[in-house]
Amino acid sequence: MASHFLLFGFLVATCSVALASDPSSLQDFCIADPKSPVLVNGHACKDPKLAQANDFFFSGLHLAGNTSNPVGSRVTPVNVAQIPGLNTLGISLVRIDYAPWGINPPHTHPRATEILTVIEGTLEVGFVTSNPENRLITKKIQKGDVFVFPVGLIHFQRNVGNANAVAIAALSSQNPGVITIANTVFGSNPAIPSDILAKSFQVDIKTVNMIKSKF
Numbered sequence: 001m002a003s004h005f006l007l008f009g010f011l012v013a014t015c016s017v018a019l020a021s022d023p024s025s026l027q028d029f030c031i032a033d034p035k036s037p038v039l040v041n042g043h044a045c046k047d048p049k050l051a052q053a054n055d056f057f058f059s060g061l062h063l064a065g066n067t068s069n070p071v072g073s074r075v076t077p078v079n080v081a082q083i084p085g086l087n088t089l090g091i092s093l094v095r096i097d098y099a100p101w102g103i104n105p106p107h108t109h110p111r112a113t114e115i116l117t118v119i120e121g122t123l124e125v126g127f128v129t130s131n132p133e134n135r136l137i138t139k140k141i142q143k144g145d146v147f148v149f150p151v152g153l154i155h156f157q158r159n160v161g162n163a164n165a166v167a168i169a170a171l172s173s174q175n176p177g178v179i180t181i182a183n184t185v186f187g188s189n190p191a192i193p194s195d196i197l198a199k200s201f202q203v204d205i206k207t208v209n210m211i212k213s214k215f
Contacts, residue, residue: 022090022111022173031055032080032087042174043080043087056085064164065097070214072102072159080174092174096167098123098159105180106156112176114149114169116157118142121165127155154181187215 031051032043058078065074079092096104118141125147126138141147149155159165194208
């Protein structure tokens with residue numbers, strides 16, 4: 001009987017691990033067909049006989065993103081939406097450009113761990129552990145340095161120099177998703193009631209409405 005419980009525990013643990021990332025590919029590739037009427041977790045595959053090099057190709061990461069916005073950063077994604085051949089491969093990447101003292105605001109990736117490499121400049125990076133500790137883990141990193149943000153945790157980057165900075169980040173999902181905290185909380189559609197946000201953030205409703213007006 002004890003051995004049965006051990007076997008059950010092992011199956012639960014291994015199944016949990018298996019479900020923690022994108023589904024594994026069972027063929028050489030599965031090029032996304034966004035026009036397919038078939039609804040699946042991800043994208044249906046187009047006929048592999050119709051595969052061509054452009055299904056696995058993207059050009060443009062050498063181009064700087066436009067950082068003239070309120071936060072002073074721009075993310076250029078390269079995921080399954082840009083490269084259909086990434087479908088089922090469980091990986092994607094982004095280029096992040098930062099104006100001097102620009103930030104990539106606190107956000108999460110619900111489906112991916114992120115590993116970031118600084119290409120130019122110096123960044124202050126960090127993430128916050130989950131409740132109840134909510135501990136900030138932060139570090140200043142420079143050109144050639146690498147930092148990891150665990151899946152689902154709120155994290156950020158800030159350019160701490162007077163020149164532009166650039167980073168490349170890889171993510172462990174073909175479609176990692178992004179939830180920018182401020183946009184989500186103060187810019188949802190329809191809006192979260194202001195009295196809920198006022199009580200949650202321990203401020204008055206007037207302050208909440210002022211912040212909402214910016215989103």
